[in-house]
Structure formats: structure tokens, C-alpha cells
Amino acid sequence: xxxxxxxxFKVTIDNITIEVxxxxxxxxxxxxxxxxxxxxxxxxxxxxxxxxxxxxxCLVEVAAGSTADPRPxxxxxxxxxxxxxxxxxxxxxxxxxxxxxxxxxxxxxxINHPLDCPICDQAGECHLQDLSYEHGLEGTRYxxxxxxxxxxxxxxxxxxxxTRCILCFRCVYVADQLTEKREHGILDRGDHSEIATYxxxxxxxxxxxxxxxxxxxxxxxxRTFRFKNRVWFTKPVDAHRECNNPKCCGKVTLWYRGEEVFxxxxxxxxxxxxxxxxxxxxxxxxxxxxxxxxxxxTMVNRHSVIAQGHYVGVEKPQEVLYDVLDGxxxxxxxxxxxxxxxxxxxxxxxxxxxxxxSTDFVEHKNK
Amino acid sequence: xxxLTNRAKQVERKPMTLWEKMYLLSITKGMSITFGHIFKKKPxxxxxxxxxxFSPVFRGLHVLNRDEEGRERCTACGLCALACPAEAITxxxxxxxxxxxxxxxxxxxxxxxxxxxxxCIFCGFCEDACPKDAIYxxxxxxxxxxxxxxxxxGKNELLIPDPKTDPEAYAKAKGNK
Numbered sequence: 001x002x003x004x005x006x007x008x009f010k011v012t013i014d015n016i017t018i019e020v021x022x023x024x025x026x027x028x029x030x031x032x033x034x035x036x037x038x039x040x041x042x043x044x045x046x047x048x049x050x051x052x053x054x055x056x057x058c059l060v061e062v063a064a065g066s067t068a069d070p071r072p073x074x075x076x077x078x079x080x081x082x083x084x085x086x087x088x089x090x091x092x093x094x095x096x097x098x099x100x101x102x103x104x105x106x107x108x109x110x111i112n113h114p115l116d117c118p119i120c121d122q123a124g125e126c127h128l129q130d131l132s133y134e135h136g137l138e139g140t141r142y143x144x145x146x147x148x149x150x151x152x153x154x155x156x157x158x159x160x161x162x163t164r165c166i167l168c169f170r171c172v173y174v175a176d177q178l179t180e181k182r183e184h185g186i187l188d189r190g191d192h193s194e195i196a197t198y199x200x201x202x203x204x205x206x207x208x209x210x211x212x213x214x215x216x217x218x219x220x221x222x223r224t225f226r227f228k229n230r231v232w233f234t235k236p237v238d239a240h241r242e243c244n245n246p247k248c249c250g251k252v253t254l255w256y257r258g259e260e261v262f263x264x265x266x267x268x269x270x271x272x273x274x275x276x277x278x279x280x281x282x283x284x285x286x287x288x289x290x291x292x293x294x295x296x297x298t299m300v301n302r303h304s305v306i307a308q309g310h311y312v313g314v315e316k317p318q319e320v321l322y323d324v325l326d327g328x329x330x331x332x333x334x335x336x337x338x339x340x341x342x343x344x345x346x347x348x349x350x351x352x353x354x355x356x357x358s359t360d361f362v363e364h365k366n367k
Numbered sequence: 368x369x370x371l372t373n374r375a376k377q378v379e380r381k382p383m384t385l386w387e388k389m390y391l392l393s394i395t396k397g398m399s400i401t402f403g404h405i406f407k408k409k410p411x412x413x414x415x416x417x418x419x420x421f422s423p424v425f426r427g428l429h430v431l432n433r434d435e436e437g438r439e440r441c442t443a444c445g446l447c448a449l450a451c452p453a454e455a456i457t458x459x460x461x462x463x464x465x466x467x468x469x470x471x472x473x474x475x476x477x478x479x480x481x482x483x484x485x486x487c488i489f490c491g492f493c494e495d496a497c498p499k500d501a502i503y504x505x506x507x508x509x510x511x512x513x514x515x516x517x518x519x520x521g522k523n524e525l526l527i528p529d530p531k532t533d534p535e536a537y538a539k540a541k542g543n544k
Contacts, residue, residue, distance in 0.1 A: 069505070117444070117498075118442045118444030118473075118499060119442050119444065119473055119475045226462065227444075227460045227461065227462050228460070229450075230444070230445035232445070232449060233445060233448070235450075236493075267442070308449060334515040336483075336514060338516070339516045340519055341479045341481060341521055342459050354462075355461065355462035356459070356461040356478065357462055358461060358478060360461065360478075361459075361478045
């Protein structure tokens with residue numbers, strides 16, 4: 001019996017064979033291989049029990065069910081909810097059927113999505129943006145008015161843009177599994193379904209901020225970071241602190257712009273899933289460098305837009321002016337802060353609660 | 368020394384004759400060219416009075432555009448700043464308050480928008496990057512100035528006049544774009 005449990009299942013995904021433990025899903029087996037053959041996942045989240053099976057972006061073709069029964073599965077299956085069998089042959093990017101189906105799914109996901117990426121704070125780290133960049137059509141074939149919802153403020157920290165939601169249910173699972181009492185869920189059905197708190201109730205649980213991290217689109221965003229900056233202009237840095245909350249790991253990524261911490265998020269792995277949950281105090285209230293122990297820059301995939309302007313291994317040319325001028329400083333022709341209205345030293349956007357408004361910008365003295 | 372090409376000519380160093388020393392022929396030759404140009408068409412124009420037409424692809428001073436109702440199009444998405452190879456563009460975004468819908472087209476807008484004209488190389492990448500048709504390079508030059516400070520262009524300098532209150536200035540600033 002014990003020997004049977006140790007037996008590994010041999011599964012072939014896109015002609016790459018790997019041995020995995022029984023009970024592994026096709027998606028996780030593909031993630032073990034890594035690279036291009038990993039199906040995209042919008043709703044599956046490793047750390048959330050019961051997630052997956054809703055968005056259908058991870059559909060794959062099973063060309064042979066198992067060694068015992070090598071018949072192909074009649075339909076495409078959701079790889080996040082289908083476990084591997086011994087001798088299973090899976091086709092992902094090598095199957096035209098899968099690519100075709102995925103294009104269709106993306107078109108469906110984008111039917112009601114407003115595509116307001118220039119405004120959305122998630123742009124640059126949005127999974128739907130990546131997905132539609134790869135699979136989306138240039139135009140839309142949808143001719144009807146799009147579903148539009150009112151903006152909600154879910155408490156002082158979280159902004160809900162229901163119009164952008166793709167109903168992946170991840171945030172509902174977070175509320176269900178991390179906080180003791182769930183206060184938000186999905187109301188109504190079909191086209192009308194929306195994430196909502198009953199009577200717009202504020203969610204005040206220590207870990208509810210994690211819904212921001214799990215949201216694959218810009219439906220749930222950080223109000224304290226709202227419109228402050230674009231993610232690709234900020235610099236991610238790994239940091240940790242001693243958190244009093246026993247359930248909080250205290251390991252985060254700080255998103256710097258200059259000396260200011262604009263945003264705190266949990267650390268994410270290469271699949272965009274958090275390593276561990278962090279509490280609201282770490283996420284929303286500790287925005288000073290002195291609150292944290294900096295570990296070093298976060299590794300960012302160099303194909304990500306966040307990696308723009310982050311130069312690795314740069315050797316700065318030696319400053320020779322000081323030597324030439326006998327230690328005198330070179331004359332500064334223009335101090336940019338004297339004339340520039342952007343990034344004024346006296347105004348710290350990161351210290352404004354919520355998004356900045358016209359009232360936060362007073363007219364410049366020199367103009 | 369071996370010559371690189373076979374077009375080299377040996378310079379003649381004969382002493383000049385008396386007729387050549389008088390330079391009469393050379394002067395007449397030179398003057399005929401000079402006077403000949405008086406009757407040719409002038410390639411120059413009197414600039415401030417007369418202006419040359421710009422090429423339709425000319426890339427001049429930046430303009431921040433408004434829509435037909437006079438609302439600012441820019442949403443401070445940062446793509447122009449991202450595309451800018453000279454890192455000349457900076458901005459700060461703000462959220463539109465209720466009651467400001469007639470000023471800004473989208474819920475987010477650029478509260479501060481600056482182009483450092485000393486850095487700008489007028490490549491037009493910002494115009495290409497803009498998803499909102501908010502910035503374009505017009506058919507005007509960046510005017511010269513005596514101080515560096517005057518080359519930091521803020522929204523005051525960049526924003527196009529309102530088409531509703533000042534349609535003439537708007538049309539003039541918009542040009543043929």
C-alpha cells in the first residue's frame with residue numbers, strides 16, 4: 001500500500017513529460033514544468049481552497065486520458081480542476097482547439113470589461129491585460145450597451161470598481177477563509193451578478209486587504225494608492241517587520257517612488273499569487289521606511305513593464321568634476337524643484353489618505 | 368606613395384603671365400556669377416512677415432488636447448512618460464471630484480503635467496503612446512528664451528484653449544491635426 005502511494009504519475013504536457021504526485025491538477029503539473037506551456041489562470045489561486053473552475057481560461061485538451069484508458073476526453077477540460085492520471089497526454093499551446101477556445105474565453109471576459117487601463121491602477125500588473133494582449137481581438141463584436149455599476153468604497157481602504165470585475169470569486173474566498181465572518185459575496189445572477197457587501201457594509205477585518213492582492217483585474221484596488229502613481233514608475237523592494245498579528249507573516253513588497261513608500265503589497269510569486277497573507281496594519285498603515293527592514297530589490301521579470309528603467313549591473317562613470325574643480329561643487333544652472341510643480345518637496349502624495357484631489361494641489365508660487 | 372584613387376591631379380605651379388596677374392578675366396568671371404544671382408529666384412523668405420508651410424508630419428511644440436466639450440482628455444496614464452526616451456515628461460494624477468465633470472473627461476486626470484523642453488528631443492513617441500488622443504506635437508516651434516527656467520512647460524503652457532469659450536484660439540492651436 002505504501003509503495004503504491006509513492007508511485008508517481010507520468011504526465012505529458014505539450015510533449016514534455018514530468019512525474020508528479022497523484023492528486024496534482026494539470027495546471028500545477030504544468031507549473032512544475034514552467035515556461036510557455038503553463039495555462040493562464042484568472043480564478044484559480046493555490047492558497048484559496050475551492051477556487052478555480054470559473055473563468056475557463058485554463059482550458060486544455062486531454063489527448064489521452066490515462067495508460068489504462070487512453071481515450072481522449074471529449075471536451076476541453078479546466079486544467080485547474082482536473083487531476084492528472086498516469087500516462088495522461090495533455091495539449092495546451094500545441095492544440096489549435098485550445099488556442100481557439102481561449103481566444104473565445106478572452107472575448108467573453110472582455111465583453112463587459114471597460115478596458116479603462118489608462119485610468120486603472122492595476123494596469124501593468126493586470127492578468128487580464130496580459131491575457132488580452134496575448135489572445136484578445138483588436139476590436140469588439142459586441143454591439144450592446146456594456147454592464148455598468150456604481151463605484152463602491154468598501155471601507156476606507158478598498159475601492160471596488162464592479163464594472164471591471166470578471167467574477168472570479170477569489171475575493172469571496174479570501175473573505176470566507178481568512179476572516180471569521182464573511183461580509184461580502186456575490187449578489188444576483190447572470191449579467192446582474194456583482195460583488196457587494198450587504199447594504200454597502202464596511203468590511204473591517206484584519207486580513208480583508210488581501211482581496212486587493214488576489215483580484216486578477218482592477219476591480220478591487222488599494223484606496224491609499226489610488227491614482228498616486230503608475231506601478232511601472234515605482235520600485236518594488238522586499239521588506240519585513242515584526243507584526244503583532246500572529247497570523248500575519250510581515251513579509252511584504254514596498255513600492256517606492258523616490259523616498260516615499262506609495263504602496264505595500266504581499267510578496268507575489270511568478271504566477272502572481274501571494275506567498276503569504278499580510279494584515280491590514282502592515283498594508284495600509286506602515287508607509288514609512290523606518291517601519292520596515294529592507295531586504296533588497298524585488299526580482300521583477302524583465303519582460304514586465306515594471307522592470308522598465310530598472311537597470312541591473314550598471315556601472316556609473318566616475319564623477320571627475322570634483323577633482324577638476326579642486327573639490328568645489330559645479331555650478332548648478334537650474335534647481336528643478338524651484339520651477340517644477342511635479343514632485344514638489346513639500347507635498348508627499350503618499351501621505352494623503354485616498355486619492356489626491358484638485359484641493360491637494362495649490363497654485364505654484366512662482367507662476 | 369601609392370595613390371588610393373587614380374583621380375589625383377598634379378597641381379600646376381607655373382608662374383602667372385602678365386595678363387593673368389592683372390586678374391581682369393577672373394574678376395569679370397566672379398562678378399558675372401554674383402550679378403547673375405540677382406535675377407534668380409530667392410531661396411530665402413522674410414521670416415516673421417512670411418512663413419513657410421509646415422510638413423504634415425512636422426513635430427513641433429506639444430499640445431494637451433481637449434475634447435469637443437472642452438474637457439481635458441489626459442488621464443495621466445503615464446504612457447507618454449514611459450515612452451519618452453529623454454525622460455522629459457512628468458505628471459501627477461488626481462481624482463475628479465463631483466462637480467468637475469465639465470473640466471476633465473475621465474475620473475482621473477493630470478493635476479500636474481510637465482514637459483522639460485530642455486530634455487525633449489521632439490521624437491513624437493508621446494503622441495504615438497497616448498491612448499486618449501490627448502497629446503500631440505503641433506506645427507509650431509518651441510520659442511527661444513534667455514533662462515532655463517522658462518523651458519519647463521506646465522499645463523498653463525501646454526493646454527489647448529477651450530473650444531467652447533475661445534473657438535478661434537482653439538482652431539489656431541489645433542492647426543491641421
